[in-house]
Amino acid sequence: MKIFTAQQIREADAYTIQHLPISSLDLMERAAGACTSWICKYFAPETPVYIYCGMGNNGGDGLAITRLLRNRDYNAHAFVLHHSEKATADHVANREALLQKYPHALHDLPNTTSIPALPADVLIIDAILGTGLSRPVEGWLAGIIQQLQTLHATHTIISIDLPSGMQADSSSVNTPVVKAHHTLSFECYKLAFLFPENAGITGEVHILPIGLHPDYIQQTPTPFQISEESLIKSIYKPRSPFAHKGTYGHALLIAGSEGKMGAAILSAQSCLRAGVGLLTCHVPKCGYTIIQIAVPPAMCIVDDQYDHSSGFQTDVSKYKVIGIGPGIGTAAGTAWAMERLFEQYRQPMVLDADALNILATTPGLIDKVPAGSLLTPHPKEFERLFGKTANNREQLQVLSHNAIEKRLCILLKGRYTAMAFPDGNIFFNTTGNPGMATGGSGDVLTGILTALLAQGYSSKDAMLMGVYMHGMAGDYAAETLSQEAMTANDIIDYLGKSFLRLHR
Ligand SMILES: NC(=O)C1=CN([C@@H]2O[C@H](COP(=O)(O)OP(=O)(O)OC[C@H]3O[C@@H](n4cnc5c(N)ncnc54)[C@H](OP(=O)(O)O)[C@@H]3O)[C@@H](O)[C@H]2O)[C@H](O)CC1
Numbered sequence: 001m002k003i004f005t006a007q008q009i010r011e012a013d014a015y016t017i018q019h020l021p022i023s024s025l026d027l028m029e030r031a032a033g034a035c036t037s038w039i040c041k042y043f044a045p046e047t048p049v050y051i052y053c054g055m056g057n058n059g060g061d062g063l064a065i066t067r068l069l070r071n072r073d074y075n076a077h078a079f080v081l082h083h084s085e086k087a088t089a090d091h092v093a094n095r096e097a098l099l100q101k102y103p104h105a106l107h108d109l110p111n112t113t114s115i116p117a118l119p120a121d122v123l124i125i126d127a128i129l130g131t132g133l134s135r136p137v138e139g140w141l142a143g144i145i146q147q148l149q150t151l152h153a154t155h156t157i158i159s160i161d162l163p164s165g166m167q168a169d170s171s172s173v174n175t176p177v178v179k180a181h182h183t184l185s186f187e188c189y190k191l192a193f194l195f196p197e198n199a200g201i202t203g204e205v206h207i208l209p210i211g212l213h214p215d216y217i218q219q220t221p222t223p224f225q226i227s228e229e230s231l232i233k234s235i236y237k238p239r240s241p242f243a244h245k246g247t248y249g250h251a252l253l254i255a256g257s258e259g260k261m262g263a264a265i266l267s268a269q270s271c272l273r274a275g276v277g278l279l280t281c282h283v284p285k286c287g288y289t290i291i292q293i294a295v296p297p298a299m300c301i302v303d304d305q306y307d308h309s310s311g312f313q314t315d316v317s318k319y320k321v322i323g324i325g326p327g328i329g330t331a332a333g334t335a336w337a338m339e340r341l342f343e344q345y346r347q348p349m350v351l352d353a354d355a356l357n358i359l360a361t362t363p364g365l366i367d368k369v370p371a372g373s374l375l376t377p378h379p380k381e382f383e384r385l386f387g388k389t390a391n392n393r394e395q396l397q398v399l400s401h402n403a404i405e406k407r408l409c410i411l412l413k414g415r416y417t418a419m420a421f422p423d424g425n426i427f428f429n430t431t432g433n434p435g436m437a438t439g440g441s442g443d444v445l446t447g448i449l450t451a452l453l454a455q456g457y458s459s460k461d462a463m464l465m466g467v468y469m470h471g472m473a474g475d476y477a478a479e480t481l482s483q484e485a486m487t488a489n490d491i492i493d494y495l496g497k498s499f500l501r502l503h504r
C-alpha cells in the first residue's frame with residue numbers, strides 16, 4: 001500500500017473528481033458515510049456525540065457526519081470552531097444541509113470561547129483540521145486542542161483523517177496535537193502515523209477506503225509504502241520438487257562469545273527454520289560443544305581464541321552468504337577480523353548487533369561493507385551508527401540517505417520497522433507486537449535474513465520478507481502464549497506456521 005503526502009492526497013482527490021462521475025461534495029459524503037458506519041458499529045445510538053468541526057473540509061466531514069448520525073437517530077451535535085475567516089465551499093454546503101434538516105444540532109464556537117464542560121458519557125469527534133494544516137496551531141485554537149488533550153483521560157476521542165494539529169508528512173513534536181483513541185483515516189496511511197513519536201497520539205488507526213481513483217494510486221510514484229501480505233506472497237518462491245540441500249545455499253553464521261552463546265543458538269535455529277540449505281556456525285572455541293549439542297543440523301567451526309580474534313576462516317568464498325554479529329562482542333581482535341572479512345568477501349551479508357557496534361566505533365569501516373548487505377539496527381544502534389536526530393522525520397531521512405549513499409539495505413526496528421533501500425524506497429512493516437521486545441528476538445531476525453539470502457532472494461526481497469515473517473511468527477506466538485510469556489524461541493517455533501500461510 002502506497003503512502004501519499006498531503007499534497008498527493010489533494011491531487012488524488014482532484015483527479016478522482018475529474019475522471020469519475022463524482023463531485024467533491026459527493027466524495028465528502030462518501031468519506032463521512034464511511035466514518036458514520038464505523039461509529040455506528042462500535043457505539044450505541046444512546047451515546048451523545050459531540051463533533052468539533054474546523055472551517056475547512058475536515059470540518060465539512062464533521063458536519064456531514066453529524067447529519068448522517070442524526071439520520072440514524074444518534075444525539076449528535078456539531079460545534080464549529082471559527083479559527084479562519086472563510087470556510088471552504090463543501091464545508092458551507094454541509095453546514096446548510098445540517099441547518100436545513102437539524103437546525104438544533106449546529107452550534108458555533110467563536111474564537112474566544114473554550115469548550116464548555118461535557119457530560120461524562122459524550123463521544124468526542126475531532127474534525128477540526130486534517131491534511132490542510134499549513135502551519136503549527138497557535139493561540140486560541142492551540143488552547144482548544146490542549147483542552148481536548150485533557151479530555152482524553154475521561155472521554156473517548158475519534159479523530160477524522162488525522163488528529164488535529166498533526167502534520168501528515170513531517171514531525172509535529174512540541175506542537176499542540178489532539179490525542180485520539182481512534183483515528184479514522186481516508187484511503188491510505190499518512191507517513192506521520194508510522195513515527196514512534198506519534199505512538200500515543202493517533203490511537204488505533206483505521207483506514208477507510210473512499211474510492212479515490214485507482215489510476216492515480218497506481219501511477220503516482222512515492223518512496224513510502226506499507227509492506228503487506230500480498231507483496232510478501234508475490235516475493236515468496238515455492239521450492240522446486242527437484243531441490244536438494246545445495247539448492248538453498250550454504251550460509252556461514254558468525255555469532256556467539258563466552259556467555260553469549262545463546263545468541264548464536266537462536267540465530268542458527270532460526271536460520272535453519274527459515275529454509276537455509278546448509279549452515280555452518282563460526283564460534284569461539286568455548287562454544288563448540290554448545291552449538292553441536294543445541295543445533296545438530298548445523299556444522300561448526302571454531303576460532304582458537306575466546307573471541308573471534310584469529311579471523312573467521314581462510315576460505316570464506318565458498319559460502320553463499322554470511323550473517324555476522326549476534327553475541328560476538330566488540331573486542332579489538334573481533335573488529336580487526338571483521339575488517340579482514342570485508343576484504344575477502346564482497347557479497348551481500350547480514351550485519352547485526354555487535355557487528356553494528358563495531359561499525360559504529362571503527363571510522364570508515366561502514367564504507368567497506370559489501371554493497372547490498374543488510375543492516376538491522378534498533379534505535380540505539382542506529383543512533384550509534386548515524387548520530388542523533390531531532391525527530392522521526394529527520395531519522396527517516398538519515399536512514400534513507402545512508403541506504404542510498406552506501407548501497408545498503410538498512411532497517412530501523414520499531415512498531416512499524418522502517419526498511420530503506422539503495423533505490424530510495426522505504427517500506428514499513430506492520431506485523432509484530434510488543435511481545436517481541438524480548439532478548440534474542442533480533443538474533444532470530446538475523447538468522448531468518450541470512451537464510452533468505454542463502455536461498456537466492458535479492459537483498460531487498462530478503463529484508464521485506466524476513467521482517468514480515470519474523471513479525472508474523474511473533475504474532476502467532478503472542479496469540480497462543482500471550483505477549484508476556486512468549487520468548488525468542490517461540491518466534492522460531494512459529495516460523496513454520498508463517499511459511500504455511502504463504503503457501504495458501
Ligand atoms: N481525498 C480525501 O482524502 C478527502 C478528504 N476530505 C477531507 O478534507 C480534509 C482536507 O481539507 P482541507 O480543506 O484541505 O483542509 P483542512 O480542513 O484540514 O484544514 C484547512 C483549514 O484549516 C485552516 N488552517 C490550516 N492550518 C491552520 C492552523 N495552523 N491554524 C488554524 N487554521 C489553520 C485553513 O485556513 P487558512 O487560515 O490556512 O486559510 C482552512 O480553513 C481531509 O483531511 C479530509 O478530512 C474530503 O472530505 C473528501 C476527500
Ligand SMILES: [K+]
Nearest residue numbers: 129160162164
Ligand atoms: K481531524
